[in-house]
Amino acid sequence: MDPDSPEPKFTLKLMVHKQQKRVIFAEADSNFVDTLFSIMTFPMASILRLLLKLPNPKTNQIGCLINLYQSLCDLPMSFMSSEEKKWALLNPRTILLEDICRKLKVNIDDGKPTEYFICQDFYCSRVSGAGAPLSNCDLARCSHCGKRMNVKVEFEDSTSGGDGDNENRSFDIGPDQILLLLQGALSSKNPMTWMLFPGSNHTPSVSAFRQEPELKTAETSRNLMLKVTIQKSTSKFLFAEAHCDFVAFLIEILQIPLSSLIGKLLKGVSVFQSLKLLFSSISDLTVGEYMKSHELKNTLLQPDSVLCNPKSTYCYSYFKDGSFHAHLTLSKTRKDRDFEVFSNCLFKDSREGRYLKESAKFMLTDDLIITPLSSFSSTSMLGKLKVPLNDVEVHDVSISVQEVLGILDASSRSSCALSKSIVKKIIETKN
Numbered sequence: 215m216d217p218d219s220p221e222p223k224f225t226l227k228l229m230v231h232k233q234q235k236r237v238i239f240a241e242a243d244s245n246f247v248d249t250l251f252s253i254m255t256f257p258m259a260s261i262l263r264l265l266l267k268l269p270n271p272k273t274n275q276i277g278c279l280i281n282l283y284q285s286l287c288d289l290p291m292s293f294m295s296s297e298e299k300k301w302a303l304l305n306p307r308t309i310l311l312e313d314i315c316r317k318l319k320v321n322i323d324d325g326k327p328t329e330y331f332i333c334q335d336f337y338c339s340r341v342s343g344a345g346a347p348l349s350n351c352d353l354a355r356c357s358h359c360g361k362r363m364n365v366k367v368e369f370e371d372s373t374s375g376g377d378g379d380n381e382n383r384s385f386d387i388g389p390d391q392i393l394l395l396l397q398g399a400l401s402s403k404n405p406m407t408w409m410l411f412p413g414s415n416h417t418p419s420v421s422a423f424r425q426e427p428e429l430k431t432a433e434t435s436r437n438l439m440l441k442v443t444i445q446k447s448t449s450k451f452l453f454a455e456a457h458c459d460f461v462a463f464l465i466e467i468l469q470i471p472l473s474s475l476i477g478k479l480l481k482g483v484s485v486f487q488s489l490k491l492l493f494s495s496i497s498d499l500t501v502g503e504y505m506k507s508h509e510l511k512n513t514l515l516q517p518d519s520v521l522c523n524p525k526s527t528y529c530y531s532y533f534k535d536g537s538f539h540a541h542l543t544l545s546k547t548r549k550d551r552d553f554e555v556f557s558n559c560l561f562k563d564s565r566e567g568r569y570l571k572e573s574a575k576f577m578l579t580d581d582l583i584i585t586p587l588s589s590f591s592s593t594s595m596l597g598k599l600k601v602p603l604n605d606v607e608v609h610d611v612s613i614s615v616q617e618v619l620g621i622l623d624a625s626s627r628s629s630c631a632l633s634k635s636i637v638k639k640i641i642e643t644k645n
């Protein structure tokens with residue numbers, strides 16, 4: 215976008231309760247609804263990354279979900295399995311997200327367009343006919359020879375390019391307001407009101423912890439372990455220790471597009487209510503009348519993390535002036551240079567495999583700050599909390615996947631995400 219051109223905005227007509235500072239309903243055109251629906255294709259990590267950029271992030275108003283994302287970003291490289299994995303964690307995106315967002319009037323996605331890289335060694339894969347590993351991360355290592363995949367390739371043709379008490383009020387809505395709407399969708403039951411009157415007293419208090427529904431542990435067999443330290447005399451949660459699988463699971467959850475998270479993982483679990491309503495709205499829209507096609511509707515509802523252009527892509531390499539050149543192409547037929555090689559592209563997903571080193575251990579605070587665990591972590595944390603060593607007890611707590619999702623949901627509204635569910639569980643087990 216031209217930096218000098220004015221920021222695109224929607225005009226939204228809202229019926230507002232003046233005294234209660236509450237939005238009653240809104241009238242919007244398809245541009246606004248397109249932007250709203252596009253949110254469902256974002257992974258949670260993208261949303262958290264964007265929320266961190268709000269001019270006034272009001273992080274205290276979005277519970278401690280932001281802490282979780284920031285902690286994961288801050289994890290030292292020595293705890294990550296590779297630089298590529300750290301990159302994947304910091305750049306959660308899908309091509310799908312990019313395709314959809316590029317066409318929006320107001321696009322809140324500020325990520326760089328996806329770039330593609332192939333192995334730096336011309337002879338390793340392309341000449342041998344084994345296929346050209348393709349990555350969107352220049353820190354990735356070639357799966358054939360192990361060298362850096364840092365040769366940038368672009369599409370040769372343009373096919374990949376961009377193409378009473380109440381009153382009626384009109385509001386201009388730009389990217390910042392959409393981010394506030396997102397923040398509201400995570401932390402409030404009234405996201406539209408949140409967007410218009412951020413911090414308004416009427417907005418349900420985020421500290422009012424909602425009673426979690428019965429979590430259906432039978433729905434999944436996967437359980438994760440936490441070693442939880444509580445204060446004996448007060449049953450107060452102090453901190454938890456976790457192996458890499460618990461933290462890796464949190465990273466993985468944050469990479470899943472919202473629709474998939476809500477439509478598949480959160481089925482029947484009452485969390486992220488506003489986002490679930492948005493998901494239902496998309497499900498209920500009739501194709502033809504309101505939604506352009508079944509394909510688009512399915513894409514919005516099941517945006518599996520497609521990371522590469524799904525069309526057949528070839529890597530086209532040739533020598534010229536003593537060095538080799540490479541491009542991506544969708545055409546398999548052209549042949550107009552000497553020593554040219556066509557290879558199928560083998561997309562290498564930076565998120566595949568382990569994010570964290572298997573031996574890594576972590577400490578988690580109640581507000582979801584995650585730090586690497588050292589032999590001094592426990593003692594220094596007890597000193598900080600002013601709890602004597604003889605007043606603590608340690609419990610091994612098994613947590614189901616659904617319960618972890620409940621913790622994530624709670625973390626968007628509370629600063630004590632872990633203690634609310636875990637301490638209750640420990641007390642129930644003790645009795």
Ligand SMILES: [Zn+2]
Pocket residue numbers: 333334335338339356357358359360361
């Ligand atoms: Zn290679």
